[in-house]
Structure formats: C-alpha cells, structure tokens
Amino acid sequence: MTQKKRTFTILVLGMILGVLAWGAFNWSLELTNTEQFCISCHEMRDTPYQELQETIHFSNRTGVRATCPDCHVPKEWIYKVIRKIKATNELYHHFIAHDVDTPEKFEAHRLELAQHVWKTMKETDSRECRNCHNFDSMDFDRQEERSANRHEEAIDNGYTCIDCHKGISHHLPEGYEPDTPGGDDEGDDNEEDE
Amino acid sequence: MKMKTTVIAALMASSLLISLGTTAFSAEKVASLRGTHDITAKSKKPSKKKLILEEGGFERSYKLQPPLIPHKVSKYRITIKNNGCLKCHDKKHHKREHAPMVGRSHFLTRDGKKLDHVSSRRWFCTQCHAPQLNARPLVKNEFEGWSPCKREECYR
Numbered sequence: 001m002t003q004k005k006r007t008f009t010i011l012v013l014g015m016i017l018g019v020l021a022w023g024a025f026n027w028s029l030e031l032t033n034t035e036q037f038c039i040s041c042h043e044m045r046d047t048p049y050q051e052l053q054e055t056i057h058f059s060n061r062t063g064v065r066a067t068c069p070d071c072h073v074p075k076e077w078i079y080k081v082i083r084k085i086k087a088t089n090e091l092y093h094h095f096i097a098h099d100v101d102t103p104e105k106f107e108a109h110r111l112e113l114a115q116h117v118w119k120t121m122k123e124t125d126s127r128e129c130r131n132c133h134n135f136d137s138m139d140f141d142r143q144e145e146r147s148a149n150r151h152e153e154a155i156d157n158g159y160t161c162i163d164c165h166k167g168i169s170h171h172l173p174e175g176y177e178p179d180t181p182g183g184d185d186e187g188d189d190n191e192e193d194e
Numbered sequence: 195m196k197m198k199t200t201v202i203a204a205l206m207a208s209s210l211l212i213s214l215g216t217t218a219f220s221a222e223k224v225a226s227l228r229g230t231h232d233i234t235a236k237s238k239k240p241s242k243k244k245l246i247l248e249e250g251g252f253e254r255s256y257k258l259q260p261p262l263i264p265h266k267v268s269k270y271r272i273t274i275k276n277n278g279c280l281k282c283h284d285k286k287h288h289k290r291e292h293a294p295m296v297g298r299s300h301f302l303t304r305d306g307k308k309l310d311h312v313s314s315r316r317w318f319c320t321q322c323h324a325p326q327l328n329a330r331p332l333v334k335n336e337f338e339g340w341s342p343c344k345r346e347e348c349y350r
Contacts, residue, residue, distance in 0.1 A: 056269065144247075144265075146292070167276070174275040178287060 029084065035067035041094055047106045051170045071128050111173035118162055126161035227332055243327040255339035260322035267325050272318055279319045280312065
C-alpha cells in the first residue's frame, strides 16, 4: 500500500465516521427536543404541561399547536446547543436538589421560575415566539381593534412579545400584577361610578 | 255463593282495569326541557353558535343587571390565585385598556368595608357576567326588560 493510498483511505474513513458521529449527536440532541422527553419528568408533566392544555397553544380552531420546545428551545443551532448545556442545571434540580418535585414546591418556586423565562425572552426579543408569530405577516385589519392598536404601539415603541403576553401558556404566579408597558393609570377612582 | 263469585269477578275486573290504566299512564311521554325524548336516547345536537361581539357592550335589560360580556372569554382564566379579567377591568388598568371598571360594589366586603382590591365574594366574574350567543331560549320567555335603559343610568 502506497503512502498516497493510505492517506486516502484514512480520509474517506474519517469522513464516514464524522458524518455518523455528527448525525448521532444531532439525532440524540433532537430526541431531547421533543415534548415526550420534556414530560417524561413529572415536574413538567404534572404542572406546566397540564396548564398548557387549557390554552390556545394546545387546542384551537386550526389544530396547529406548539409543543414545549417550540417556545422554550431556540431553533438556531448555536443557541440551541447553549440552551442544552444550560439544561444540565435542570438535571441537577431533578436528580439531586428535588426542589420542584411536587406541585406544592412548584407553586412555591413559580414566581422565580417564571421570572427566569420572562428575563430570557426579553433578552432574546421573544425569539421563540417570533419563529411563528411575525409582525410582517400580522394583518391588523383582521384583529380586534384593541389588539391591533396595541400591536402598532408595540412596533412603534419596540416592545417585545413577552412584555404583554405573560401567563398565556402557564398560570401566572399568585399576586402577579400586569406590568404591561405604556404605564397604568395609578389608583384611578371614578367617583360617578357608584 | 253466587254473591261471592260476583264480588271476585268485580275485583278481578277492576284490578285488570287499574293495571291497564297504569300501563297506559307509564307509556305516556314525560316532557322535560329536552322535550319528549326517550330518556335513554341521545339529545339532539345543539347547533354551534358563535359568541356575539358587541362593540360598546350590551344594553342592560334592567337596572343593576350584571353587564353581559360582549367579547370572547376563553383566553382569560379565573383561578383562586389570579383573575384574567382584571388584567383589563381592574381599577389600575381599565383606562389604558379602554375597558369598563369593575363595579365599585365589588370592592366591598360583606360588612361594607372598602378594600383596595376586588373582594373575594366578587372574584369569580362569570358567576354573574356571561358572554352571549345568538341562541333561541330553551323555554318560552316573555320577559321584556326595563326599557329604555340608558347606559349612564344603569351603570353603577
């Protein structure tokens, strides 16, 4: 076997192995990116998944639905891998810390958990929402007047989806006060309204 | 002896009549809100109706009527912890959302004490306030309403 031929063989073998290894990696990555995987832990199955089922993201007129990873895992590869690495923290809480393993414990941590998600979505400009919901494809004429006005306001002022749409797929933490941007009329009293 | 036979015959005849009568009575259809359906039969499917979206809200039919809901409510959850309706109808948010405010009576406890949040006895909005369908009433109803009921007068 000449030197040239050996190099060639190694190269071809390496390529085949590389494709297989890459495929296997991505395949297993996608396995962890399914709803079935998410709800294989009772923490997710017993609380967030139950709450999702009441919402329009689970059941609606056209039968298109969002699964857990559609909202909680980025689609772009590099962000997805980063999220997957961060998810090892969730493994720690599931296997070692056991701090949300009952509905009661989950409830106690609900505000904190929600704030993590809200913070992430704010930072990414609601990237996962926008995988499906795109302002360019939104026909304001088909929306209710209130929604259309608020969406135009959001475009003008650069609000992001999660600024207003909190608690749409899971229950809000107890005592949560809406903090939609644009300011509220504080302590308004309509005296004639008796 | 003859007397006895007559009595027995009369008794038998009357019992036969009674039993016939009972059978006839039980075969009679029982009418309920479902109509005269056989009890074990399935009800007729009601036709699907869409909610009425009434801009500006429904007129009240009588004074102090809980206002009817003129929009869809399926997205708003009311749980013991949170009330989705208050996202727009609360004291703090109603102006910005151009929504009517929760009635002031809803901030009172049963002892008349004024709270700065909606009283727990008024928490479950849909107990009194209901969205409307354009459906035929199940039973005939001759209620005409208190008319004309101007919005300002009725609104409290």
